[in-house]
Amino acid sequence: MSDKVKKLFREEPKIVNIGLEIFYSSLKDQGIEVVQVNWQPPPSIEKRLKEKLDKIL
Amino acid sequence: MDIVKNIVKVNFFRDSLQLMQLSEEVKKMDGVLDAAIVMGTATNKEILEKLNLLTDEGKKATSNDLILAIRTRDESLLPKIISTVEDMLMKPLTSLQPSLDRAYYTIESALEALPDTNLAVISIPGQYVKEVALKILERGIHIHLFSDHVPIEDEVELKKYASERGLLVLGPGAGTSIINGKAIAFANKVRRGPIGIVAAAGTGLQEVSVILDRVGLGVSQGLGVGGNDVKESVGGIMTLDCIKYLEEDEETKSIMVISKPPDESVLKKIIRFIEEETRKPYVLCFLGVKKYTPPKRLAKRIHSFRTLHSAVLDMIKLTDPERFKDSKAKISLKLSELKKLCNMLSKNLKPNQRYLRALYTGGTLMYESLLIYREIIGKDVYSNAPLDPRYKLEDSYKSYMHSVIDLGEEEFTAGRAHPMIDPTIRKIRLIEEAKDPEVAVITMDFVLGYGAHPDPVGAMQEAIIEAKRLAEKDSRNIIIMGHVCGTEADPQNSSIQEEKLKSLGVTIFPTNALMAFASALVAKRCKISDEKLKKAYKVFLDV
Numbered sequence: 149m150s151d152k153v154k155k156l157f158r159e160e161p162k163i164v165n166i167g168l169e170i171f172y173s174s175l176k177d178q179g180i181e182v183v184q185v186n187w188q189p190p191p192s193i194e195k196r197l198k199e200k201l202d203k204i205l
Numbered sequence: 206m207d208i209v210k211n212i213v214k215v216n217f218f219r220d221s222l223q224l225m226q227l228s229e230e231v232k233k234m235d236g237v238l239d240a241a242i243v244m245g246t247a248t249n250k251e252i253l254e255k256l257n258l259l260t261d262e263g264k265k266a267t268s269n270d271l272i273l274a275i276r277t278r279d280e281s282l283l284p285k286i287i288s289t290v291e292d293m294l295m296k297p298l299t300s301l302q303p304s305l306d307r308a309y310y311t312i313e314s315a316l317e318a319l320p321d322t323n324l325a326v327i328s329i330p331g332q333y334v335k336e337v338a339l340k341i342l343e344r345g346i347h348i349h350l351f352s353d354h355v356p357i358e359d360e361v362e363l364k365k366y367a368s369e370r371g372l373l374v375l376g377p378g379a380g381t382s383i384i385n386g387k388a389i390a391f392a393n394k395v396r397r398g399p400i401g402i403v404a405a406a407g408t409g410l411q412e413v414s415v416i417l418d419r420v421g422l423g424v425s426q427g428l429g430v431g432g433n434d435v436k437e438s439v440g441g442i443m444t445l446d447c448i449k450y451l452e453e454d455e456e457t458k459s460i461m462v463i464s465k466p467p468d469e470s471v472l473k474k475i476i477r478f479i480e481e482e483t484r485k486p487y488v489l490c491f492l493g494v495k496k497y498t499p500p501k502r503l504a505k506r507i508h509s510f511r512t513l514h515s516a517v518l519d520m521i522k523l524t525d526p527e528r529f530k531d532s533k534a535k536i537s538l539k540l541s542e543l544k545k546l547c548n549m550l551s552k553n554l555k556p557n558q559r560y561l562r563a564l565y566t567g568g569t570l571m572y573e574s575l576l577i578y579r580e581i582i583g584k585d586v587y588s589n590a591p592l593d594p595r596y597k598l599e600d601s602y603k604s605y606m607h608s609v610i611d612l613g614e615e616e617f618t619a620g621r622a623h624p625m626i627d628p629t630i631r632k633i634r635l636i637e638e639a640k641d642p643e644v645a646v647i648t649m650d651f652v653l654g655y656g657a658h659p660d661p662v663g664a665m666q667e668a669i670i671e672a673k674r675l676a677e678k679d680s681r682n683i684i685i686m687g688h689v690c691g692t693e694a695d696p697q698n699s700s701i702q703e704e705k706l707k708s709l710g711v712t713i714f715p716t717n718a719l720m721a722f723a724s725a726l727v728a729k730r731c732k733i734s735d736e737k738l739k740k741a742y743k744v745f746l747d748v
Binding site: 149150151152153155156157158159160161162163164165166167168169170171174175177178180181182183184185186187188189190 | 220222307308309310311312315316318319321322323324325326327328329330333337341345346347351352370371372373384385387388389390394425426449450453454456626655656696
């Protein structure tokens with residue numbers, strides 16, 4: 149078994165929750181160590197600029 | 206006279222869970238008779254219409270706009286109500302979530318704060334998943350991916366990347382996992398024990414782990430891989446990895462693999478792997494495909510069943526043979542007992558009450574029931590997600606003859622919280638079914654656990670009472686059946702939920718398959734040949 153999976157199966161989960169806060173709450177309620185990321189979609193202008201930059205570079 | 210007011214906020218987005226919480230707050234405000242704050246999707250407008258909360262103003266909203274719909278009796282209160290709601294909408298989102306002490310805005314800063322993170326739970330829009338998930342995998346962290354609508358090529362890329370590095374990508378569309386006894390996303394608080402589960406069927410994993418818990422058995426790890434994993438395009442990458450990991454895990458003594466219909470090539474691959482590369486006992490349940498029979502030399506080690514109910518019974522027999530008889534009695538009924546119960550229930554039905562209506566929130570549970578209905582009732586059972594496309598409902602919002610509805614399907618959830626969290630859509634539907642004089646029996650699942658509604662039965666209580674009252678007013682009797690998919694350790698406590706159902710006159714069943722079987726018997730008034738019935742019982746409810 150991969151060491152990473154073996155570790156996951158042996159250790160307490162430590163979780164980063166990216167998105168819905170409801171999952172943060174229910175993980176916290178179970179006594180799990182968890183941090184919340186309030187993820188936001190990248191602004192569309194940035195995406196267009198990035199595509200242009202990608203082309204140039 | 207009641208006044209209904211709609212205010213549309215153009216290009217204003219809030220997620221469905223936040224809006225549901227906000228709607229509940231607004232309903233409690235002085236002078237408010239009813240309220241809903243929703244994004245202007247077609248689904249939401251349809252629901253506002255049914256709640257008599259939609260005006261011409263609201264009809265114009267698009268899915269990018271927010272609709273604030275209020276019913277009041279006192280017009281003079283409206284400006285105050287509206288300005289309070291607008292203030293609430295402007296508040297930072299986290300103020301709605303009191304348990305959140307601190308939120309991060311980048312993954313990097315969050316990981317700095319919790320350096321030994323071993324799992325990421327991701328629930329962001331599907332098109333953005335790949336970039337975020339790769340960042341996580343690069344750091345050697347496993348993923349439970351709740352998000353839907355992840356492009357299939359992204360899923361394949363992420364899973365291949367993870368697989369090569371010995372990492373898990375559970376999902377996309379993984380509703381449930383149980384890691385070291387902890388419930389991830391929508392999962393129940395179940396005992397720990399020697400049984401490992403790999404599932405490409407979210408509520409299937411919940412149902413199986415909950416039934417095992419009910420008879421005192423427990424789960425080592427429950428790994429939800431997402432429905433697409435067993436499709437040809439993904440090729441079972443994570444299903445095979447998870448089987449391999451559980452096979453090597455010392456705490457896992459036997460393994461269940463459950464799935465909605467896999468593609469044939471993937472099914473073959475999984476079976477070949479289990480036959481040739483594993484040594485532990487396996488119980489398989491591939492719903493909706495022809496039953497697999499293992500070669501004779503493996504018949505003792507590998508078993509296969511057509512319902513979750515039978516598969517769990519078999520796993521109980523395998524794990525705890527001495528207590529099997531007692532355990533079976535806890536979660537099943539003999540055919541004679543079932544017939545007796547259904548005859549008793551049907552006694553007061555009128556001859557024209559011949560249809561059943563099943564209102565599901567759990568997709569796999571609905572699928573399992575369709576398999577049973579096809580056998581007992583026949584092919585003509587209509588659904589928004591039928592086994593045979595010929596029996597697809599023309600309008601998912603309107604039942605026809607025997608109808609089985611998955612309220613978690615896209616047409617009911619666009620811009621809304623899932624019905625396991627927001628009961629509104631099922632409340633409306635239950636009342637509509639109760640008005641139909643040809644309906645004999647209505648079934649419902651109540652899925653408990655972390656992430657689900659804090660009181661799923663309580664939320665339906667008013668609608669159940671109203672449904673019964675409507676039937677009574679029409680001098681009819683209507684049978685309502687319920688299955689609570691949950692444990693006593695769940696935040697909602699299954700015993701409390703079941704007691705509530707009983708006090709409402711709902712007949713409860715310990716498993717979904719049992720409820721489906723019983724409701725079919727009621728609709729048919731048990732008029733099915735003994736031979737056919739015995740055969741169906743053996744296949745779906747026995748081992």
